[in-house]
Amino acid sequence: MLVKDVLQTKNKETADLISCSGSEMILKALIEEGVETVFGYPGGAIMPLYDALYDYDGKIEHILVRHEQGAIHAAQGFARVSGKTGVVFATSGPGATNLVTGLADAQIDSTPLVCITGQVYAHLLGTDAFQETDVINITAPVTKWNYQVTDAAEIPEALAKAFYIARSGRPGPVLIDITKNAQLQLAEFEAYKKCSHIRSYRPAPKIRIGAISEAAEVINKATKPFVLFGQGVILGGAEQEFTAFIEKSGIPAAWTILGESAIPSAHPLNVGMLGMHGNYGPNVLTNECDVLIAIGMRFDDRVTGRLDKYAKQATIIHFDIDPSEIDKNVKADIGVWGDCKETLPLLTELVKKHSHAEWLQRFSELERQEIETVIHQELNPETGELTMGEVIRTLNELTNGDAVIVTDVGQHQMVACRYAKFNSSRSNVTSGGLGTMGFCLPAAIGAKFGAPERTVVGIVGDGGFQMTLQELGTIMQSKVDIKIIIMNNRFLGMVRQWQQLFNDKRYSSVNIESPDFVALAKAYRIDGQCLETRENLRSALQTMLEHEGSYLLEVMVGKENNVFPMVPQGCSVSEIRLK
């Protein structure tokens, strides 16, 4: 090579290195990662990032929320319906601590998030500077990974790792804390490199074929096999692989609330919901099946009830991408580690075609009992107060199961999960593991950004709505089109139900007064109405769904209705009560 050529190449190389501020690097990284929407709230320590964002108008849409908790729940809703990573901006100190509930929620429900928080100048760390908190240590137990950046040069790599860690393996929230000086600092920026390998991190364990063939052998011999599936099927994008498996093996399948929409509600092998307020058949028959096949679920205590009386008669096969889940709560006879998108086809190949007609009949019998004792009355009451169930039933009829349903936490959540119909995956968004009241409204906003073409219906109680109602301001400002149904029973209903059943009706602090929700919505320029009678239910829901823009429908439901069936705490799943 001639000296001239060498010099030219050298010049070209330096031309590729752009001097760039830390803040710009963050935004360039987000663009490279395909981020189009960010939920956030500005503040002192993150001002340089917001200043850089000013020039990214049209490239990155920033949704200004009313509270950082709203930002992170919105990002969760976004991630859950879209399958993409949700992104949050918040400032240091209170901005960052306001994310903690959402981080804990995303951690326990395996939702991929990248949260970027501002931090005080590096030279002020540890001085109790204005709006300084030790965000890294505060968030360590509730993040999959977190990292503090104090130098702009670290930003591209830190963000590349953040996105890789958040979405790979068992997804989870990642927090990157960036000091103000690092955001302002100019440094050389080469082309952004996505991360695909970290030596100390194994997103998915290697599949052991032996375990799969062992599982297939047991399944092929089973006469009463039963599948339990969770969100792992959705997170793995393995809905088709899962359907193929149950259809070939003919095994009835029941879901955890986070796994609910992985297969259509109407699928003949979908036998319903597990757990404390799940369906009668799946709970009772957990203790009758001979082989229990758990796929992408983690045997939460709300699913298993009393562990020492849980499926003791069954051979347990557990599929999970996270090795620490296997044997954690329920000891597996066969643990199958790996991504179920890969393991399920291998299993399907080995299982024999089967139809367990007699066994399915058992589910139908118990379903019939449940319909007679509970469901019919809940969904089709002719007299008395409105029930949450009939609201959901009518909503199903009007949306045909095509809507995204976002729920909060409590009685309405259980009713919605029990009765809502779904046709496609990623349609049921709820706070499962953490049970975060106040989740619904911001998560529904985020869900709309994640699936703009779909109808998003947020179903929330009068208590939970008041925890994050300031996000009505976000709906107003960002012109979000979501439908909100407040199931108002003038009680903190689930706690009241427990107080009624287990504390001799000693109603302690469960009476909750509410403002005029419709007037409140109006103040935010959101239309709405309050429904008190049955005859207008259908038309009110119709009006809500046809309304252009957001709409709030408050439904006055029965004050002291209970959710049944119920597995009382400390009882076995087969001791489920129908009333």
Added chain:
Amino acid sequence: MTSLNHKDYIKEDVKQDYTFTVYTENRIGILSRIAIIFSKRKINIESLNTSPSEIDGIHRFNIVIQETGDVVRKLARQIEKQVEVLKVYFNTNHEIIWQELALYKVPTDIIAEQVEVERLLRQYGASAVVIRKDYTVFSVTGHREETDRLVTALEPYNLIEFVRSARVAIIKNSRGFHEKLKEFEALEPSEEVVENEFLNKGDNVFTM
């Protein structure tokens, strides 16, 4: 040496000493992430040592707790789940060689005058680290009971100060971490590495 393997030493429901050996990246905050895994479950750490390993950039933790095999196995998986943890081993006392270092500060005049002290120090294999006019510092390495015994023995002789390090332990069956690291660095790691297993020695591979 015994012919028992790893599995035989683990008692599911009986509490005994376990020593974790954890290889991690040398990153700020990893200590706290590991400590949280124990404190979250209200498990007391008996002893904790961290220092650079034989490999540049990789730290080695030794953590001692008293727990049942069942709990220890779950803890190991939770630790290994941390992004910056490369590998976790857990072993009973039968499977490791371990030492603790203790320092004892005693008044020099008493040491000089009392013949019994000299005998004691010989008996415990103590060596003098520093000798000054006013005090002398001895060091002893050994197991907890041994270093404890010398504390009791020295107390009548005006023991001024005593300190003991955490346990450092070598796994008898380990082949070190160099080879394993190569596997970790490969994009397609070997079966053994991805499987989160505990020892790479035939019978001692612990299947979970």
